[in-house]
Amino acid sequence: ESHVMHHRDLRHALDHAFQTAEGSLAKQIAINQEMHTTGVDGEQRRRRGHFINMFGWIKKLNVEQSKKAFILLAASKQISQLLGKTIKVLQADPKFVKMWAEFASRYCKPRLPACDVATRYRTIDGSCNNIKQITWGMAERPQARYMPPVYHDGVGTPRQFSITGSPLPSARHVSNVLHNGGVSDLLEPVDSAMVTKRMTYSVAGLMPVYGRRGRHVSTYISLRETRGLLKMTDSGAFIPTKDQTSCERDVPSDYCMKSGKDDFIHFAKGDLRIHVVPSLASTQIMMLREHNRIATILGNLNTHWSDETVFQETRKIIAALNQHIAFTEYLPIVIGVKTMSKYGLRSKPRGFNHVYNPKIDPTIRNSWGAASFRFAHSAVPGDIGGVNMKGIPRTTTLESTFNKPTMVLENGGRGSDDVNRWLTTNRGGKQDRFLDPAIRDFLFLDDTGQSFDLAALNIQRGRDHGIPGYNAWRKWCGLPVAFHFLSKPGGVVDIHPDAAKVLADVYMHPDDIDLYSGGLAEMLLPGSRMGPTFACINARQFQDVKFGDRFWYENNYPRTGFTFGKGTETTTREQASHLVRARKQLPENRLHIW
Numbered sequence: 001e002s003h004v005m006h007h008r009d010l011r012h013a014l015d016h017a018f019q020t021a022e023g024s025l026a027k028q029i030a031i032n033q034e035m036h037t038t039g040v041d042g043e044q045r046r047r048r049g050h051f052i053n054m055f056g057w058i059k060k061l062n063v064e065q066s067k068k069a070f071i072l073l074a075a076s077k078q079i080s081q082l083l084g085k086t087i088k089v090l091q092a093d094p095k096f097v098k099m100w101a102e103f104a105s106r107y108c109k110p111r112l113p114a115c116d117v118a119t120r121y122r123t124i125d126g127s128c129n130n131i132k133q134i135t136w137g138m139a140e141r142p143q144a145r146y147m148p149p150v151y152h153d154g155v156g157t158p159r160q161f162s163i164t165g166s167p168l169p170s171a172r173h174v175s176n177v178l179h180n181g182g183v184s185d186l187l188e189p190v191d192s193a194m195v196t197k198r199m200t201y202s203v204a205g206l207m208p209v210y211g212r213r214g215r216h217v218s219t220y221i222s223l224r225e226t227r228g229l230l231k232m233t234d235s236g237a238f239i240p241t242k243d244q245t246s247c248e249r250d251v252p253s254d255y256c257m258k259s260g261k262d263d264f265i266h267f268a269k270g271d272l273r274i275h276v277v278p279s280l281a282s283t284q285i286m287m288l289r290e291h292n293r294i295a296t297i298l299g300n301l302n303t304h305w306s307d308e309t310v311f312q313e314t315r316k317i318i319a320a321l322n323q324h325i326a327f328t329e330y331l332p333i334v335i336g337v338k339t340m341s342k343y344g345l346r347s348k349p350r351g352f353n354h355v356y357n358p359k360i361d362p363t364i365r366n367s368w369g370a371a372s373f374r375f376a377h378s379a380v381p382g383d384i385g386g387v388n389m390k391g392i393p394r395t396t397t398l399e400s401t402f403n404k405p406t407m408v409l410e411n412g413g414r415g416s417d418d419v420n421r422w423l424t425t426n427r428g429g430k431q432d433r434f435l436d437p438a439i440r441d442f443l444f445l446d447d448t449g450q451s452f453d454l455a456a457l458n459i460q461r462g463r464d465h466g467i468p469g470y471n472a473w474r475k476w477c478g479l480p481v482a483f484h485f486l487s488k489p490g491g492v493v494d495i496h497p498d499a500a501k502v503l504a505d506v507y508m509h510p511d512d513i514d515l516y517s518g519g520l521a522e523m524l525l526p527g528s529r530m531g532p533t534f535a536c537i538n539a540r541q542f543q544d545v546k547f548g549d550r551f552w553y554e555n556n557y558p559r560t561g562f563t564f565g566k567g568t569e570t571t572t573r574e575q576a577s578h579l580v581r582a583r584k585q586l587p588e589n590r591l592h593i594w
């Protein structure tokens with residue numbers, strides 16, 4: 001009888017928790033609406049969705065997911081309070097977990113794909129790569145973790161206090177003091193409290209049950225991004241696939257982005273970050289053109305192939321090129337050859353290198369996405385430009401190009417050539433703990449003068465994800481942890497004394513240091529662009545991405561692998577360097593563009 005009672009009570013409590021959570025969501029939506037109409041977001045009646053415009057890759061699906069995630073989080077907090085037990089204790093009770101799953105399934109029923117295990121090609125969303133764990137590495141799934149999260153309330157509220165009990169410095173304050181490589185810390189682009197508040201519910205949040213955030217693209221390095229972008233003019237110029245009149249005025253949507261004062265530019269599907277800066281668009285366009293170049297050759301050689309076969313075979317080559325470039329050109333420079341070797345990341349110069357291990361989950365871990373692989377933000381330069389066919393350069397400020405991809409469309413759609421020439425003839429910024437003002441003070445600057453701070457976003461994003469502090473990662477990596485802020489044994493040994501002094505000013509205890517800030521402040525390992533903590537997390541993630549990919553380009557599988565010895569190998573590898581040289585338009589001596 002008491003068991004039945006308990007069962008009924010639990011059901012009752014869960015019912016109550018979920019109803020309250022639904023109510024909180026409705027309240028939150030009303031608050032958002034009010035903030036918008038009263039002009040808290042900026043001047044009254046300003047363009048709808050300024051915020052969404054700035055983070056333009058948020059899709060309708062993600063908004064729905066965020067709402068569901070909000071409810072799950074709110075219900076977790078409620079139930080923990082109602083039963084007077086922590087989430088950890090509840091998680092250890094199988095009866096509770098079973099009933100929770102029943103309630104939660106209304107909000108997070110995973111959309112399971114049907115797998116065709118015999119297919120020779122990757123799926124578009126990365127599903128079914130692992131035949132037993134079909135959602136590993138799939139798009140629109142939660143990110144995974146290397147370590148359990150650290151939240152203020154143990155559920156989902158970002159860290160707010162130092163382990164000493166005093167408040168943590170705000171993300172913007174840490175950014176001002178530690179990452180300011182430019183002119184001013186007087187500007188307050190976005191009030192940091194606002195960033196904190198908004199971030200917990202509005203930005204790309206997908207937090208099933210334990211506060212995990214989701215990813216829009218699949219884990220595998222497969223160039224899914226180019227899927228929808230196959231439309232170009234015969235001359236190879238890139239064109240927006242719909243004219244801008246199809247974009248409803250003032251309503252930014254998935255594929256309609258603002259380009260100037262009044263007009264929208266529409267790029268077809270793909271990775272929506274294509275709009276963020278012209279350099280990103282140009283790089284994607286380069287891969288798109290390469291796709292079409294190869295598709296034409298394959299189509300001419302194999303007239304009996306269907307369009308789909310031409311597409312898939314080409315995509316397979318392009319994905320291999322992308323993996324080859326990443327693992328032989330880029331990662332050795334940024335992670336360093338030594339760490340690459342230690343983690344088995346180096347590609348073989350030729351032939352197969354069968355590495356697939358179906359037990360490895362390649363899913364992106366949030367410590368990589370929210371912190372360690374953002375190391376490169378420090379090397380983002382404050383300007384961007386084009387170099388024309390005659391070699392004449394022109395340059396403009398990066399902030400004048402955010403979400404305005406017009407530069408790539410200039411010149412009858414050939415502007416991206418100019419941008420690519422510019423990218424390959426201008427070096428990036430210095431890799432250190434500083435971010436250029438273009439992204440630290442003026443990120444997504446709009447025509448009303450509002451902007452963001454990327455360093456502060458990164459720090460707050462880490463707290464939003466519940467990413468444990470710097471010391472916890474040092475321990476995870478087998479590196480010595482710090483008990484004080486001096487750059488000597490027992491202290492922050494991998495951080496330069498100047499930076500250590502700044503850290504001591506801003507944080508109360510080394511345990512409090514945000515992973516992004518601590519990692520970025522480390523001195524670079526020789527022959528790399530990162531310190532030991534970021535190198536460890538990044539190398540581990542790339543190891544998972546490589547060894548957990550059934551379609552890894554060096555894998556020796558008769559149906560899905562490459563057929564070496566029939567010219568494919570040379571073609572693939574030649575093409576990789578060919579691409580890096582951006583097709584005859586670059587001087588040979590600029591090969592090492594990173």
Ligand code: HEM
Binds near residue numbers: 203
């Ligand atoms: C002009 C250059 C760049 C700009 C303006 C830029 C901007 C951004 C922004 C706004 C975000 C999302 C921030 C947030 O809300 O948390 C982001 C995320 C990120 N950025 Fe960058 N970024 C740039 C270049 C790079 C480069 C060169 C790299 C690495 C090589 C990089 C790695 C990342 C990563 C890993 C994320 C997280 C993505 C995810 O979790 O899905 N970024 N960047």
